[in-house]
Amino acid sequence: MSMTRNVMVFIELNDGKIADVSLELVCEAGRLARKLNTGVVAVAMGYDARNELMCLGGFGCDKVYYTDDSRLSFFSSVPYAGIMVSAIRKYQPGIVLFGATTMGRDLAPRVASALRCGLTADCTQLEIGDHGIRDKEYKNILLQIRPAFGGNIIATIVSPESTPSMATVREGVMKMAEPDPSGKTEIVMEPCCVPDEDFLTEVIQVVREESSVNLKSARIIVSAGMGAGSPEGLLLVKQLARTLGGVAGASRPVVDAGLMDRCCQVGQTGVTVRPNLYIACGISGQIQHRAGMEGAKRIIAINKDLEAPIFNIAHYGIVGDIHDVIPKMIKAYKAKA
Ligand SMILES: Cc1cc2nc3c(=O)[nH]c(=O)nc-3n(C[C@H](O)[C@H](O)[C@H](O)COP(=O)(O)OP(=O)(O)OC[C@H]3O[C@@H](n4cnc5c(N)ncnc54)[C@H](O)[C@@H]3O)c2cc1C
Numbered sequence: 001m002s003m004t005r006n007v008m009v010f011i012e013l014n015d016g017k018i019a020d021v022s023l024e025l026v027c028e029a030g031r032l033a034r035k036l037n038t039g040v041v042a043v044a045m046g047y048d049a050r051n052e053l054m055c056l057g058g059f060g061c062d063k064v065y066y067t068d069d070s071r072l073s074f075f076s077s078v079p080y081a082g083i084m085v086s087a088i089r090k091y092q093p094g095i096v097l098f099g100a101t102t103m104g105r106d107l108a109p110r111v112a113s114a115l116r117c118g119l120t121a122d123c124t125q126l127e128i129g130d131h132g133i134r135d136k137e138y139k140n141i142l143l144q145i146r147p148a149f150g151g152n153i154i155a156t157i158v159s160p161e162s163t164p165s166m167a168t169v170r171e172g173v174m175k176m177a178e179p180d181p182s183g184k185t186e187i188v189m190e191p192c193c194v195p196d197e198d199f200l201t202e203v204i205q206v207v208r209e210e211s212s213v214n215l216k217s218a219r220i221i222v223s224a225g226m227g228a229g230s231p232e233g234l235l236l237v238k239q240l241a242r243t244l245g246g247v248a249g250a251s252r253p254v255v256d257a258g259l260m261d262r263c264c265q266v267g268q269t270g271v272t273v274r275p276n277l278y279i280a281c282g283i284s285g286q287i288q289h290r291a292g293m294e295g296a297k298r299i300i301a302i303n304k305d306l307e308a309p310i311f312n313i314a315h316y317g318i319v320g321d322i323h324d325v326i327p328k329m330i331k332a333y334k335a336k337a
Pocket of ligand 1: 150224252253265266268269270281286288302304305320322
């Protein structure tokens, strides 16, 4: 390992289980670390989670700095931020990544503000590159890429004069690699130096409502846009999804109109999906929607406007009215099945 500063990932534990987004970020940290010829380290805090953390080796994490304390069983902003800040000061990473989850969105700004370093939220891409500002040239810095100004531009944000560079990334944006069963990680136990008075909240009960739709793990998604935003259109989209053994998704205006549940929304402010097949029905293909589905292996777009931007990313495009096209697709599929 070189002397270059490591790439650090905050590991989110929910009920003692590592969140998928943390595994995705460890894989992404590995990609960045290889470019920098450095290593991947992680910081975790919780209670009795040492064994769970061992799996991080399979995803390419070299070391985990773990603070174990029964008071850390549930997320609490002040203690968690304090531990993260101490770990960053002690181990001096060059880059720190957080999941853009409720926990990460609470934690990352506190940590960035305590350390007075840059933070870019909701990155959709991370790269290592050079950047020149006036007469200064910065080498091998983190390029934090995300849509900005309502998605009208894709901005590359850098914070070269403060270390570390920090970024949050939403679940599903980075790819999770298959774990290598031979991969090992070293767990370094860290003392918990948080005083009792920093635990400002007491968790009395946790009530979880499971999402009725699991878009993230669906292999086939049929999504409705405003072009399918009528009761008949939605019925057709759901019928096609059911016929193909898939799940129905939606664009944001369809959700905002109350036509489908919030958990069905695909896109920048919804879920990021990577199914084998994504069928966009009456979706124009604005950047905010594309941000959530461009990683699909195959994209079929049905739109009556030949100029719709969705056709620029679709593998197969059908120019037509969804009310004509979807029934034909269902009929053709049933005839073959
Ligand atoms: C900060 C921000 C975040 C956002 N986040 C998201 C997000 O997470 N997800 C998201 O989806 N959007 C998001 N949006 C909104 C996004 O900009 C677009 O407005 C939205 O994606 C458009 O949805 P749509 O394609 O369903 O509707 P429209 O843009 O209205 O497109 C409807 C399409 O349907 C076609 N059509 C109409 N009738 C038919 C028919 N009968 N048959 C076939 N085609 C037909 C039309 O040709 C058109 O292309 C966000 C916007 C902002 C500013």
